[in-house]
Amino acid sequence: MPDIKIKAKQFIIDAIISFIYWTVTLTPYMVFVVKTSIDQYIAWLVEEALLVPPLGAIFSIIARKIKR
Numbered sequence: 001m002p003d004i005k006i007k008a009k010q011f012i013i014d015a016i017i018s019f020i021y022w023t024v025t026l027t028p029y030m031v032f033v034v035k036t037s038i039d040q041y042i043a044w045l046v047e048e049a050l051l052v053p054p055l056g057a058i059f060s061i062i063a064r065k066i067k068r
């Protein structure tokens with residue numbers, strides 16, 4: 001049982017880190033290149049919040065398995 005708890009904790013940490021990373025990385029592009037309005041930016045953040053955390057965490061799991 002503790003193994004599942006550790007993996008779940010790592011999954012959540014990876015999800016949060018991936019969301020923060022991609023938000024910080026892509027925000028200047030969305031604001032200065034795409035020139036999104038505030039409504040578009042908020043919609044983009046919501047979409048990103050739904051997609052990036054689980055996908056980022058899954059990618060981290062795959063990367064760790066490949067690394068071994």
